[in-house]
Amino acid sequence: MLQNFVKMSAVAPFNTAMEDRLEWALPKAKTMTGRTTLLGSFSVAVNGQGSTTIPDEPVLTKTVEKHITLKHESDEQRWSKLMANAQTGDESDYRQLLTELTDVIYNFLCSRFGKHHFTEDCVQETLIAIHQARHTYDQHRPFRPWLFAIVRHKAIDTLRKQSSRQRVSSQYKGEQEVLSQVSQQNEADNEIIRGHLLGSLSEQHREVLVLTKIIGFSVAETAEKLGISESLVKVRVHRAIRKLKKMMEADQL
Amino acid sequence: MNKHETLISSLSSKLEPVSPPPNINRLALAWFALSAIYVVAVTHLFGPIRPGALTQLSTEPRFLLETMLGVAAILWFSLLAFRSAVPAALTRQFAVAGLVLMTLWLAQYVIGFVSPALEPSKLGKRNYCYFETIIYALPAILAGLFYVRRLYPLRPVRTAMSVSLAAGMLPALYMQLACMYEPAHILAFHILPGLLMVGVGAGIAAWWLLRHPGFGKG
Numbered sequence: 115m116l117q118n119f120v121k122m123s124a125v126a127p128f129n130t131a132m133e134d135r136l137e138w139a140l141p142k143a144k145t146m147t148g149r150t151t152l153l154g155s156f157s158v159a160v161n162g163q164g165s166t167t168i169p170d171e172p173v174l175t176k177t178v179e180k181h182i183t184l185k186h187e188s189d190e191q192r193w194s195k196l197m198a199n200a201q202t203g204d205e206s207d208y209r210q211l212l213t214e215l216t217d218v219i220y221n222f223l224c225s226r227f228g229k230h231h232f233t234e235d236c237v238q239e240t241l242i243a244i245h246q247a248r249h250t251y252d253q254h255r256p257f258r259p260w261l262f263a264i265v266r267h268k269a270i271d272t273l274r275k276q277s278s279r280q281r282v283s284s285q286y287k288g289e290q291e292v293l294s295q296v297s298q299q300n301e302a303d304n305e306i307i308r309g310h311l312l313g314s315l316s317e318q319h320r321e322v323l324v325l326t327k328i329i330g331f332s333v334a335e336t337a338e339k340l341g342i343s344e345s346l347v348k349v350r351v352h353r354a355i356r357k358l359k360k361m362m363e364a365d366q367l
Numbered sequence: 368m369n370k371h372e373t374l375i376s377s378l379s380s381k382l383e384p385v386s387p388p389p390n391i392n393r394l395a396l397a398w399f400a401l402s403a404i405y406v407v408a409v410t411h412l413f414g415p416i417r418p419g420a421l422t423q424l425s426t427e428p429r430f431l432l433e434t435m436l437g438v439a440a441i442l443w444f445s446l447l448a449f450r451s452a453v454p455a456a457l458t459r460q461f462a463v464a465g466l467v468l469m470t471l472w473l474a475q476y477v478i479g480f481v482s483p484a485l486e487p488s489k490l491g492k493r494n495y496c497y498f499e500t501i502i503y504a505l506p507a508i509l510a511g512l513f514y515v516r517r518l519y520p521l522r523p524v525r526t527a528m529s530v531s532l533a534a535g536m537l538p539a540l541y542m543q544l545a546c547m548y549e550p551a552h553i554l555a556f557h558i559l560p561g562l563l564m565v566g567v568g569a570g571i572a573a574w575w576l577l578r579h580p581g582f583g584k585g
Contacts, residue, residue, distance in 0.1 A: 203382050204382070205379045241374055247519035
């Protein structure tokens with residue numbers, strides 16, 4: 115029991131700092147039954163010393179949330195300062211900012227969509243977008259909303275563009291490679307479980323999105339595989355993306 | 368991560384300083400004020416306004432309310448349009464409030480079919496008010512789009528539509544003073560061309576995006 119939360123933190127979908135893992139695991143820990151598990155593991159996870167002092171649950175939740183808030187605030191201030199320096203042309207601060215943001219964006223996307231080639235593309239697109247939009251960041255405004263507005267937009271944009279890219283690349287792919295893509299479906303399915311946004315789509319929407327945008331089948335191939343018409347595939351893809359977009363917009367950080 | 372490192376290093380090398388970000392609200396207000404001055408000036412240049420229209424503003428409270436609602440709705444939409452050109456600067460509540468204000472203003476003319484704010488009359492009718500509304504709006508649209516294109520609109524077409532609606536409604540509102548007052552005429556010859564400007568703005572934005580495919584696309 116005591117180990118559950120620690121395990122949960124350990125398998126958090128990011129290979130990042132403990133604070134990030136904690137942030138990921140907290141909502142899940144909140145839903146777990148068994149107060150001892152949550153409380154006991156908290157002291158191990160945060161202090162790393164396995165302290166036996168067990169606070170009350172509301173106190174604990176408050177402490178963890180405070181810890182996360184403090185981390186957000188320190189990130190916020192640092193990123194804001196780095197971006198302000200980048201606006202004046204400071205290369206090293208800009209490099210540091212983009213390096214830090216790469217991990218943040220990657221983790222954000224992995225937690226929403228799972229780990230796909232699309233995630234990598236999206237990180238790159240987002241970094242370029244941040245570069246192009248850097249003159250619009252006002253340091254009197256918070257950095258995170260500015261950043262994640264771009265990330266959310268680019269995620270949907272990249273997902274939407276996936277099919278055309280895949281089609282272009284598929285012209286150069288042999289039949290053998292297309293067949294090998296089929297074996298990627300299980301891999302993709304496993305990743306979807308990790309990405310809560312894709313996972314929360316309906317079965318119909320999820321399967322067309324995975325086949326067309328993530329595995330890279332054409333609309334015709336997807337239609338054949340699912341035994342539905344091509345126009346229905348297009349409609350479902352369109353609706354799935356629209357739904358994802360709504361969920362992304364509602365996703366408050 | 369190697370791919371990312373290469374990209375980061377290419378983005379950060381020879382980094383050009385960028386000019387400090389503008390105060391978006393001030394920018395929107397400046398655009399609104401300049402556009403309003405331009406519309407008033409050009410309307411007067413091409414013909415007199417309706418006799419007694421300014422006096423009616425002080426003697427007819429509903430007419431004043433209708434006009435003030437129009438000013439508020441257009442001002443709000445100007446702020447909304449410019450805010451939508453900066454990531455995360457526009458909140459959903461702000462956008463909804465703008466739409467509510469605009470609807471409330473336009474609803475006044477529909478209510479006017481039953482109970483007009485002023486006694487309908489043909490006094491002060493301008494022969495080309497429909498085309499005047501369109502033509503007077505165009506420079507304001509182009510100026511607005513020129514400004515917002517320098518920011519980073521995540522949805523360029525939507526931003527252009529908002530700018531165009533605000534710009535289109537400015538001459539439409541001023542025609543309330545410059546042209547005859549009659550709700551059906553106002554809706555068909557002032558408001559309708561103002562609304563059509565939304566399509567013009569969307570068209571300009573789409574054309575722009577076709578010519579500059581890299582714009583806002585990363």
